[in-house]
Amino acid sequence: MTTYSPAEAAAQSGFSIDTLRYYEREGILPRIERSAGGRRVYSDGDLWMLGFLRCLRDTGMSIEQLRRYGELSRDDTTMPERVALLEEHAASIRARITELDATLVRVEEKVDWYRGELRRTGDGAS
Amino acid sequence: MTTYSPAEAAAQSGFSIDTLRYYEREGILPRIERSAGGRRVYSDGDLWMLGFLRCLRDTGMSIEQLRRYGELSRDDTTMPERVALLEEHAASIRARITELDATLVRVEEKVDWYRGELRRTGDGAS
DNA sequence: TTAGGATCTGGAGTCGGCTCCAGGAAGGCT
DNA sequence: AGCCTTCCTGGAGCCGACTCCAGATCCTAA
Numbered sequence: 001m002t003t004y005s006p007a008e009a010a011a012q013s014g015f016s017i018d019t020l021r022y023y024e025r026e027g028i029l030p031r032i033e034r035s036a037g038g039r040r041v042y043s044d045g046d047l048w049m050l051g052f053l054r055c056l057r058d059t060g061m062s063i064e065q066l067r068r069y070g071e072l073s074r075d076d077t078t079m080p081e082r083v084a085l086l087e088e089h090a091a092s093i094r095a096r097i098t099e100l101d102a103t104l105v106r107v108e109e110k111v112d113w114y115r116g117e118l119r120r121t122g123d124g125a126s
Numbered sequence: 127m128t129t130y131s132p133a134e135a136a137a138q139s140g141f142s143i144d145t146l147r148y149y150e151r152e153g154i155l156p157r158i159e160r161s162a163g164g165r166r167v168y169s170d171g172d173l174w175m176l177g178f179l180r181c182l183r184d185t186g187m188s189i190e191q192l193r194r195y196g197e198l199s200r201d202d203t204t205m206p207e208r209v210a211l212l213e214e215h216a217a218s219i220r221a222r223i224t225e226l227d228a229t230l231v232r233v234e235e236k237v238d239w240y241r242g243e244l245r246r247t248g249d250g251a252s
Numbered sequence: 253t254t255a256g257g258a259t260c261t262g263g264a265g266t267c268g269g270c271t272c273c274a275g276g277a278a279g280g281c282t
Numbered sequence: 283a284g285c286c287t288t289c290c291t292g293g294a295g296c297c298g299a300c301t302c303c304a305g306a307t308c309c310t311a312a
Contacts, residue, residue, distance in 0.1 A: 006289065017289085018271055037278045039289055052236070059229045063269065083240045086233050093230045097223055103185045104219045107212050110178070114209045132259065143259085144301055163308045165259055189299065 002044055009042040013050035020050075026063065028053065028070040049073070059093050128170055129159075135168040139176035146176075152189065154179065154196040175199070185219050 010017045020040075023029045029049070032040045042050075056066060069085055072078040136143045146166075149155045155175070158166045168176075179192060187195075195211055198204040 016271075019269085021291090022270065035278090037289090039278070052232075055229045055232055059226055079240050079244055083237055083244075086237050086240075090230060090233045090237065093226050093233070097226050097230070100185055100219050100223050100226070103181045104216060104223070106178075106181055107216045107219070111209055111212050111216065114205050114212075118205055118209075142301075145299085147260090148300065161308090163259090165308070 004042040004047060006040050006042070009040075009047060009050065012047055014054055015050065023053070023066075023070075026067055028063070028066045030070070030074055056089065059089070060096065061089055065089070130168040130173060132166050132168070135166075135173060135176065138173055140180055141176065149179070149192075149196075152193055154189070154192045156196070156200055182215065185215070186222065187215055191215070 004012065006017045006020060009015075009020060013020070015023070020029070024032055029046070032042060032046060035041050053066060053070075056069065061069075065085065069082065072082045072085070130138065132143045132146060135141075135146060139146070141149070146155070150158055155172070158168060158172060161167050179196075182192060182195065191211065195208065198208045198211070
């Protein structure tokens with residue numbers, strides 16, 4: 001089974017080493033295995049989790065919620081709660097997409113309007 | 127021409143009164159008109175601007191960029207720059223939507239997987 | 253005219269989410 | 283064995299974006 005140094009885990013997950021430590025302190029990540037000398041040794045499973053956490057984080061899940069998900073993930077009787085949490089997040093992503101779509105239209109309209117103005121008032125590429 | 131008190135401007139824009147003052151200090155908003163006694167008096171134009179700023183802010187534009195847009199808006203020879211700024215923002219909104227779509231799929235898949243697990247291991251609604 | 257609420261200003265405080273630092277071990281290369 | 287890099291811990295610092303505060307002023311309604 002492959003293992004990863006902190007630097008590798010950081011490179012592959014996109015989180016900084018400091019952030020990985022911070023997440024562990026915050027209980028988002030479980031206590032990571034250590035080498036004889038006390039250094040962290042990340043497993044494939046850890047990397048997988050990190051990949052998923054990165055998705056959640058990048059789509060706006062708060063540290064607080066991330067911690068909740070992390071905690072639930074360490075107790076295998078909590079799948080229903082995890083499902084509930086993820087569904088809530090999915091709903092918030094959908095809402096966010098709807099909002100972004102609406103603003104995108106508005107911004108594009110404004111750009112078009114400016115374009116019209118520019119043509120009308122003759123900015124002239126001359 | 128209708129005018130609005132700070133409280134009304136806040137209610138209609140969704141920004142707090144403190145935030146409106148902060149935006150003015152930061153140069154995002156122009157210097158708002160004052161009544162004889164020194165109180166702010168917002169115009170329809172101000173409210174319109176606020177509505178648009180709210181969209182931009184809610185779709186992730188930074189205060190820094192907002193300031194730039196605000197400044198440009200006070201000089202009518204800067205339409206091309208405004209267009210450029212808004213197009214950049216539109217692009218970032220599109221990118222964000224793409225990212226959200228991808229994560230949404232991933233979260234939904236995970237939920238489905240959990241659902242399967244729960245059925246298999248017999249959580250039993252009993 | 254007087255009480256109560258809305259606003260004013262400048263500046264300090266808060267909060268989320270990292271990010272950096274000092275001082276000290278581990279570990280791999282030669 | 284020596285050296286350089288990586289990592290360790292606990293705690294402080296930082297950044298963006300507000301949010302709150304004190305003390306003074308303005309305004310409206312009774």
